[in-house]
Amino acid sequence: MNVYALVGPSGTGKSHRAIMVAHQTGSDIIIDDGLIIKGDQILVGHTAKKQPTRIGAIKAALFLDPVLAGLAKNTIHTNNPKGVLILGTSLEMVQRIALTLDLPEITRVIDINEVASPEDIKKARINRTRFSRHVIPAPTMEVRKSFPGTLIEPLKVLIKKDRDKFYQARTWMEQAVVRPTFTFYGRLTISEGAITSIVSITAGKVSGVKNPGRIHVLQTEEDGIVIEILPVLYYSTYLPGVSKKIQTVVKERVEYMTGISIKAVNVVVKDIALKIER
Numbered sequence: 001m002n003v004y005a006l007v008g009p010s011g012t013g014k015s016h017r018a019i020m021v022a023h024q025t026g027s028d029i030i031i032d033d034g035l036i037i038k039g040d041q042i043l044v045g046h047t048a049k050k051q052p053t054r055i056g057a058i059k060a061a062l063f064l065d066p067v068l069a070g071l072a073k074n075t076i077h078t079n080n081p082k083g084v085l086i087l088g089t090s091l092e093m094v095q096r097i098a099l100t101l102d103l104p105e106i107t108r109v110i111d112i113n114e115v116a117s118p119e120d121i122k123k124a125r126i127n128r129t130r131f132s133r134h135v136i137p138a139p140t141m142e143v144r145k146s147f148p149g150t151l152i153e154p155l156k157v158l159i160k161k162d163r164d165k166f167y168q169a170r171t172w173m174e175q176a177v178v179r180p181t182f183t184f185y186g187r188l189t190i191s192e193g194a195i196t197s198i199v200s201i202t203a204g205k206v207s208g209v210k211n212p213g214r215i216h217v218l219q220t221e222e223d224g225i226v227i228e229i230l231p232v233l234y235y236s237t238y239l240p241g242v243s244k245k246i247q248t249v250v251k252e253r254v255e256y257m258t259g260i261s262i263k264a265v266n267v268v269v270k271d272i273a274l275k276i277e278r
Contacts, residue, residue, distance in 0.1 A: 002026070002083045003103050005094035008112025013124030014087045017115050025108070027083035029076060031097060034060035036072050044068070044075045062093070063100050073101050190258050192217045195225070202253045203229055203246050208237035210273045224261035227254070230270040243267040 004025045008014050018030050030037040035045035045060075045068065063069040076084065084103060088094035091109060098106055112121065196215045203212040213230040227250060233242055247265040255262055 001081060001104055002107045003086065003098055003105070004083060005086045005088060005091070005098075005106050005109045006112065006115070007088055007091055007094060007109055008116075008121075010089050011125050012112045012121045013116050014112055016124065017112070018085065018087055021110060021115055022083075022085045025083055025085060025110075027085035028081035029079060029084045030087070031072075031084060031101070032087040033057075034063065034068070036075050038079060038081070043079070044071045061088075062096060069100055076101060076103070190260065195227075195254060195258065195260070198254050198257055199227055199229060199250050202250050203231060206242060206245050206249060208234050208242040209246070210234055210275075213270050224263045226264045226266065227251075227262060228266045228268065230268050232271045232273050233269055234275045235272050236275075239269055243269065 002025070004021070004027055006014050006018065006021050015032055018032055021027075022030050028038060029043075036043045059065065060068075063072055086094045086097050086103075086106070088097060094106060094109070098104075116124070195217050199215050199217075200212045203209060203215075210232045213232050215230070216228040218226040218228065229246060229250065231246065233239060246267050250265050251262045254260065
């Protein structure tokens with residue numbers, strides 16, 4: 001087993017380039033921020049991006065939880081990868097992770113500047129500091145399943161594989177962009193009032209809606225929320241069609257703007273109103 005490391009300061013785009021570097025080094029498994037990732041699956045781990053505190057994020061990234069470390073070791077051993085790529089902010093960090101997970105000595109350390117241009121790193125820093133966007137090198141649905149409540153949007157990376165000098169195979173690999181609960185710039189909190197406003201504006205723009213009416217935001221036992229809308233619709237509109245449209249656009253807009261996983265959007269048509277022609 002060969003062990004590689006991709007090293008660079010926080011917010012420089014390491015996770016974004018993890019799939020590409022893993023492909024180039026022949027690494028079957030990626031270790032990033034407390035996650036063990038293989039192909040399109042998160043095998044085990046608790047992402048540091050989901051931790052509520054900075055200390056929790058550091059502990060998760062370094063696998064300091066003995067139970068999690070044990071699971072990670074067994075998972076790597078069971079999968080018997082040809083190569084493992086560890087992401088970290090420093091050489092000391094990746095060496096510590098390798099030691100904790102009983103991995104062989106790191107074969108090669110790759111600096112982020114070797115795989116990203118200054119312009120790319122600048123963009124990555126802007127995404128991190130201004131928009132608090134982070135990347136998990138796993139497909140969107142896998143991240144949503146494992147860590148609901150953090151998803152922002154999918155991100156696709158084009159991988160080129162040279163077969164000969166006349167032909168190149170291109171493969172799209174999907175990653176997920178997430179907004180973590182905690183960042184080094186402080187805790188992110190989105191109030192119920194903000195969510196209600198998003199729902200109200202979005203639902204109010206749907207054709208056939210007179211007004212969005214009352215809106216309730218309910219927290220579920222798992223991460224995520226249920227939204228209940230009691231709109232007033234215009235007479236002669238197709239109620240099931242308008243209701244379905246409200247559900248679709250509200251779910252998409254709230255998840256996009258907040259990164260919160262929407263478990264359900266329940267629409268209860270409260271009343272019907274006549275549309276007055278002027």
